[in-house]
Amino acid sequence: MNVKDAIENRRAYRSLAEIKITEELINDLGTAAQLMPSCFNKQPWRFVFVYKDPQLERMKNEVLSEGNLWAKKASMIIAVFSKKEFDCVIKEREYYLYDTGMAVGSLLLRATEMGLIAHPIAGYNPSKAREVLNIPSEYNVINLIIIGKKDPIIPDNFTSFQLESEKNRPPRKPLKEFVFHNTFSS
Ligand SMILES: Cc1cc2nc3c(=O)[nH]c(=O)nc-3n(C[C@H](O)[C@H](O)[C@H](O)COP(=O)(O)O)c2cc1C
Secondary structure, eight states: OOHHHHHHHOOOOOOEEOOOOOHHHHHHHHHHHHTSOOGGGOOOOEEEEEOSTTHHHHIIIIIBOGGGGGGGGOSEEEEEEEOGGGSOEETTEEOHHHHHHHHHHHHHHHHHHTTOEEEEEOOBOHHHHHHHHTOOTTSEEEEEEEEEEEOSSOOTTOOHHHHHHHHSOOOOOOGGGTOOSSSOOO
16 A cells, blocks of 8 residues: 555544454554654654553543543554653744654554554543553653454444544545645635
Protein backbone atom coordinates (compact mmCIF):
# COMPACT_ATOMS: atom_id res chain seq x y z
CA MET A 1 0.00 0.00 0.00
CA ASN A 2 1.39 3.45 -0.84
CA VAL A 3 1.03 6.47 1.46
CA LYS A 4 -1.86 7.93 -0.53
CA ASP A 5 -3.83 4.70 -0.20
CA ALA A 6 -3.06 4.47 3.53
CA ILE A 7 -4.30 8.05 4.00
CA GLU A 8 -7.47 7.26 2.08
CA ASN A 9 -8.10 3.91 3.76
CA ARG A 10 -7.49 5.02 7.34
CA ARG A 11 -10.78 5.28 9.20
CA ALA A 12 -11.80 5.61 12.82
CA TYR A 13 -14.00 2.50 12.70
CA ARG A 14 -15.66 1.34 15.91
CA SER A 15 -16.87 -2.14 14.92
CA LEU A 16 -13.93 -4.22 16.10
CA ALA A 17 -12.82 -7.84 15.89
CA GLU A 18 -9.95 -9.42 17.77
CA ILE A 19 -6.37 -9.55 16.48
CA LYS A 20 -3.30 -11.30 17.84
CA ILE A 21 -0.86 -8.92 19.47
CA THR A 22 2.81 -9.76 18.96
CA GLU A 23 6.06 -8.08 19.90
CA GLU A 24 6.72 -7.72 16.17
CA LEU A 25 3.52 -5.71 15.73
CA ILE A 26 4.37 -3.45 18.68
CA ASN A 27 7.88 -2.84 17.35
CA ASP A 28 6.51 -2.14 13.88
CA LEU A 29 4.08 0.48 15.18
CA GLY A 30 6.75 1.88 17.50
CA THR A 31 9.15 2.25 14.56
CA ALA A 32 6.51 4.15 12.55
CA ALA A 33 6.39 6.67 15.39
CA GLN A 34 10.15 6.64 16.02
CA LEU A 35 11.09 7.85 12.54
CA MET A 36 8.94 10.97 12.56
CA PRO A 37 10.49 14.44 12.81
CA SER A 38 10.58 16.42 16.04
CA CYS A 39 11.96 19.75 17.14
CA PHE A 40 15.75 19.31 17.65
CA ASN A 41 15.07 15.58 17.38
CA LYS A 42 13.75 15.61 20.93
CA GLN A 43 11.28 12.76 20.34
CA PRO A 44 8.88 13.74 23.13
CA TRP A 45 6.38 10.91 22.57
CA ARG A 46 5.90 8.03 25.00
CA PHE A 47 3.59 5.04 24.53
CA VAL A 48 2.34 2.24 26.74
CA PHE A 49 1.07 -0.63 24.59
CA VAL A 50 -1.55 -2.30 26.77
CA TYR A 51 -2.47 -5.80 25.62
CA LYS A 52 -2.51 -7.99 28.72
CA ASP A 53 -4.82 -8.24 31.69
CA PRO A 54 -5.20 -6.95 34.31
CA GLN A 55 -4.16 -3.63 32.69
CA LEU A 56 -6.19 -4.07 29.48
CA GLU A 57 -9.27 -5.14 31.41
CA ARG A 58 -8.92 -2.18 33.78
CA MET A 59 -8.46 0.26 30.88
CA LYS A 60 -11.72 -1.03 29.39
CA ASN A 61 -13.70 -1.08 32.62
CA GLU A 62 -12.33 1.91 34.52
CA VAL A 63 -10.84 4.33 32.01
CA LEU A 64 -13.08 4.51 28.92
CA SER A 65 -15.85 7.10 28.86
CA GLU A 66 -19.48 6.08 28.51
CA GLY A 67 -19.51 7.05 24.81
CA ASN A 68 -16.57 4.78 24.04
CA LEU A 69 -17.86 1.44 25.28
CA TRP A 70 -17.46 0.10 21.72
CA ALA A 71 -13.71 0.16 22.51
CA LYS A 72 -14.15 -2.73 24.97
CA LYS A 73 -13.59 -4.94 21.91
CA ALA A 74 -10.02 -3.57 21.61
CA SER A 75 -7.22 -6.13 21.34
CA MET A 76 -4.78 -3.47 22.45
CA ILE A 77 -5.01 0.09 23.74
CA ILE A 78 -2.05 2.40 23.24
CA ALA A 79 -1.73 5.21 25.77
CA VAL A 80 0.04 8.25 24.29
CA PHE A 81 1.69 10.56 26.78
CA SER A 82 4.35 13.21 27.02
CA LYS A 83 5.23 16.42 28.79
CA LYS A 84 6.02 19.94 27.70
CA GLU A 85 9.60 19.79 29.00
CA PHE A 86 10.44 16.89 26.66
CA ASP A 87 10.30 19.15 23.61
CA CYS A 88 11.07 22.66 22.35
CA VAL A 89 9.32 25.57 24.00
CA ILE A 90 9.96 28.68 21.91
CA LYS A 91 8.15 31.60 23.53
CA GLU A 92 4.44 30.80 23.14
CA ARG A 93 5.11 27.74 20.95
CA GLU A 94 5.08 24.41 22.80
CA TYR A 95 5.97 21.60 20.42
CA TYR A 96 5.37 18.45 22.44
CA LEU A 97 1.76 17.99 21.36
CA TYR A 98 2.59 18.76 17.74
CA ASP A 99 5.50 16.33 17.54
CA THR A 100 3.67 13.60 19.44
CA GLY A 101 0.69 14.07 17.10
CA MET A 102 2.92 13.60 14.07
CA ALA A 103 4.32 10.39 15.54
CA VAL A 104 0.78 9.14 16.15
CA GLY A 105 -0.22 10.07 12.58
CA SER A 106 2.53 7.86 11.23
CA LEU A 107 1.56 5.01 13.57
CA LEU A 108 -2.07 5.25 12.40
CA LEU A 109 -1.04 5.02 8.75
CA ARG A 110 1.27 2.07 9.36
CA ALA A 111 -1.52 0.28 11.24
CA THR A 112 -3.83 0.95 8.30
CA GLU A 113 -1.26 -0.48 5.91
CA MET A 114 -1.19 -3.63 8.05
CA GLY A 115 -4.96 -3.96 7.71
CA LEU A 116 -5.65 -2.85 11.27
CA ILE A 117 -7.96 -0.32 12.84
CA ALA A 118 -6.14 2.29 14.92
CA HIS A 119 -8.75 4.66 16.32
CA PRO A 120 -7.59 7.60 18.48
CA ILE A 121 -9.93 8.68 21.28
CA ALA A 122 -10.07 11.56 23.74
CA GLY A 123 -13.02 10.16 25.70
CA TYR A 124 -11.38 8.59 28.75
CA ASN A 125 -10.36 9.43 32.29
CA PRO A 126 -6.68 10.48 32.15
CA SER A 127 -6.02 10.29 35.89
CA LYS A 128 -7.45 6.75 36.00
CA ALA A 129 -5.29 5.86 32.98
CA ARG A 130 -2.23 7.16 34.82
CA GLU A 131 -3.15 5.10 37.87
CA VAL A 132 -3.71 1.85 35.91
CA LEU A 133 -0.54 2.26 33.82
CA ASN A 134 1.72 3.65 36.51
CA ILE A 135 2.30 6.92 34.64
CA PRO A 136 3.43 9.73 36.98
CA SER A 137 1.13 12.75 37.34
CA GLU A 138 3.50 15.18 35.61
CA TYR A 139 2.83 13.48 32.27
CA ASN A 140 -0.02 14.55 30.03
CA VAL A 141 -1.93 11.48 28.82
CA ILE A 142 -2.81 12.95 25.43
CA ASN A 143 -4.91 10.21 23.89
CA LEU A 144 -5.61 6.52 23.68
CA ILE A 145 -5.44 4.57 20.44
CA ILE A 146 -7.84 1.66 20.13
CA ILE A 147 -6.39 -1.24 18.13
CA GLY A 148 -8.21 -4.12 16.44
CA LYS A 149 -9.41 -5.11 13.01
CA LYS A 150 -12.69 -4.22 11.37
CA ASP A 151 -15.63 -6.46 12.14
CA PRO A 152 -18.01 -6.25 9.18
CA ILE A 153 -20.92 -7.15 11.49
CA ILE A 154 -21.82 -3.88 13.22
CA PRO A 155 -23.05 -4.35 16.81
CA ASP A 156 -26.75 -3.52 17.23
CA ASN A 157 -26.13 -1.22 20.21
CA PHE A 158 -24.40 1.42 18.04
CA THR A 159 -25.96 4.90 18.07
CA SER A 160 -27.22 6.31 14.75
CA PHE A 161 -24.17 8.59 14.67
CA GLN A 162 -21.84 5.61 15.17
CA LEU A 163 -23.73 3.60 12.55
CA GLU A 164 -23.52 6.42 10.03
CA SER A 165 -19.78 7.00 10.55
CA GLU A 166 -19.17 3.27 10.25
CA LYS A 167 -20.72 3.38 6.78
CA ASN A 168 -19.54 6.76 5.50
CA ARG A 169 -16.52 8.84 6.38
CA PRO A 170 -17.60 11.89 8.39
CA PRO A 171 -17.56 14.86 6.01
CA ARG A 172 -14.53 17.12 5.76
CA LYS A 173 -14.28 20.86 5.31
CA PRO A 174 -13.65 21.81 1.69
CA LEU A 175 -10.00 22.66 0.90
CA LYS A 176 -10.88 26.31 0.34
CA GLU A 177 -11.72 26.65 4.05
CA PHE A 178 -8.21 25.76 5.18
CA VAL A 179 -5.85 25.95 2.20
CA PHE A 180 -4.75 29.46 1.30
CA HIS A 181 -2.60 30.58 -1.58
CA ASN A 182 0.14 33.09 -0.89
CA THR A 183 -1.75 35.08 1.77
CA PHE A 184 -4.27 34.18 4.41
CA SER A 185 -7.77 35.47 3.93
CA SER A 186 -10.47 34.91 6.53
C1 LIG B 1 -7.91 13.64 19.24
C2 LIG B 1 -9.05 12.76 18.78
C3 LIG B 1 -10.02 12.39 19.69
C4 LIG B 1 -11.05 11.54 19.30
N1 LIG B 1 -11.92 11.09 20.26
C5 LIG B 1 -12.84 10.15 19.92
C6 LIG B 1 -13.63 9.56 20.94
O1 LIG B 1 -13.52 9.84 22.14
N2 LIG B 1 -14.54 8.62 20.54
C7 LIG B 1 -14.69 8.23 19.24
O2 LIG B 1 -15.51 7.35 18.97
N3 LIG B 1 -13.92 8.78 18.26
C8 LIG B 1 -12.99 9.72 18.57
N4 LIG B 1 -12.17 10.24 17.60
C9 LIG B 1 -12.33 9.83 16.19
C10 LIG B 1 -12.96 10.94 15.35
O3 LIG B 1 -14.31 11.08 15.71
C11 LIG B 1 -12.80 10.61 13.85
O4 LIG B 1 -11.43 10.56 13.54
C12 LIG B 1 -13.49 11.65 12.98
O5 LIG B 1 -14.88 11.60 13.17
C13 LIG B 1 -13.21 11.45 11.50
O6 LIG B 1 -13.52 10.14 11.10
P1 LIG B 1 -12.45 9.25 10.31
O7 LIG B 1 -11.20 9.24 11.18
O8 LIG B 1 -13.06 7.88 10.18
O9 LIG B 1 -12.20 9.90 8.99
C14 LIG B 1 -11.14 11.10 17.96
C15 LIG B 1 -10.15 11.47 17.04
C16 LIG B 1 -9.10 12.27 17.45
C17 LIG B 1 -8.00 12.61 16.47
